[in-house]
Amino acid sequence: MRLRCSILSALLLLPLAAFAQGAYAPVQLFINSTDGVYARGDSIRITASVSPEAEDTLLFQLLTYGQVTCKKKLPHPQGDTLLYTAAFDAPTSCIVRLGPASDPKNVTGVGFLVEPASFRPGFETPKDLRGYWDKELKKMRRLKPVVETFPAEGLEEQDETEFVCYKIEINMPSGRPCRGYVAYPRNAGVRSLPIYLFVHSAGVNKPDKRATAERAVSYAKMGCIALDINAHGFEDDMPQEYYDALDKGELHKYATRDFTGVQDYYFHNMYLRDVRALDYAVTLPQWDGKRILVRGTSQGGGQALALSGIDTRITHVVAIVPALTDLGGCLDGRKCGWPSALNRKFAPTPLGPSVLAYHDGATLVSLFKGDLHIEAGNIDMTCDPAAVAAAYNNANAVRSKQIFFFPWLPHTRMDLRNNADWREAVLKARDAFIEAAIKPSVR
16 A cells, blocks of 8 residues: 655644544644545645644654554644645555653544545445345244333423333243333324334443433423333343442453353344344334334444344334444454454364454344435544445445444544534534434424
């Protein structure tokens, strides 16, 4: 790959997009593209605005697919400085960082992609992918669902008056049950509401990993049957000690645990529990019989992409910085999608690819025929934007699709200096997509 680049310290103020991001407060980075996306041969220019409070010696880092490929110490720049310029003749995903030399992890970052439309999943889509999951769903449904419901507690009085909300538990052929909350407007008519399924990001013992009645009602207020289903099938209202014990014991490092075949890959049952929840929701008389939206972030985004191919009833998907996507990216010289099981332990054997390809959001989304919204963070070190782009590019059967890249978006905790720009560039489009998907049905 030919690369033209330079790291500069000359004073230069360029007409760049007014965005900035960084954990290192004295540094702001600017880039000459609002979304950080370039064609081959385009001039990429990144400038730094460094305040006098910055450390005297700064550390410049260039990362390619999450790996540091260049490091250089720089003297404290004066004013607005052209920091980096480059042009690439091949697709790539890069991050530029600047921070104090004494603390290499305390950095400001900005990211860019070159020709993201060229990325394809590392795994070939299995020819029997549709047939495989149809068989798995059929096997699950042989067990008659037993749905237990429990009152939701802790809701505001007005919410209890205006919404039906309850906890559900549904049996599964193996593993933990499907558990979460269901909510919908109390006055909803028959066949009047879409379904909105919220699926969770990775983790075990943090409070946001549990399904809650409050979250279910918050989505139901949008005018839908809302399901908040936790990822692991655990109880949602236990003392903190319960979740800490799971995190240290039964669910410790669940994402990279060993497996002997497709059925005991951890995420296999996670996907099936989500389908089990939808199997219940579609029996509610309030469902309009048409629309099902699935939304998630990180591990939840990966679930949403996977479910789009597994369950043919799904019509709309919102996948935000999705994990579980392009799990074979390292086979194509890139970074594997989280949890990077292939390059951690399974590369020497054929077992990893033969299992992971059936659970990869980037292969499964190829079966989706609905409407797709994806978001990627250009400085995401957990879910590389190239992996997210590969999934988007493989969604060839969809009715419509849109993807949004943001140069200063990490996996979590974006700097507040970028918040207004992110809302305008990305969140507004997400909200419009969801609103269009679940707007009141016209009959």
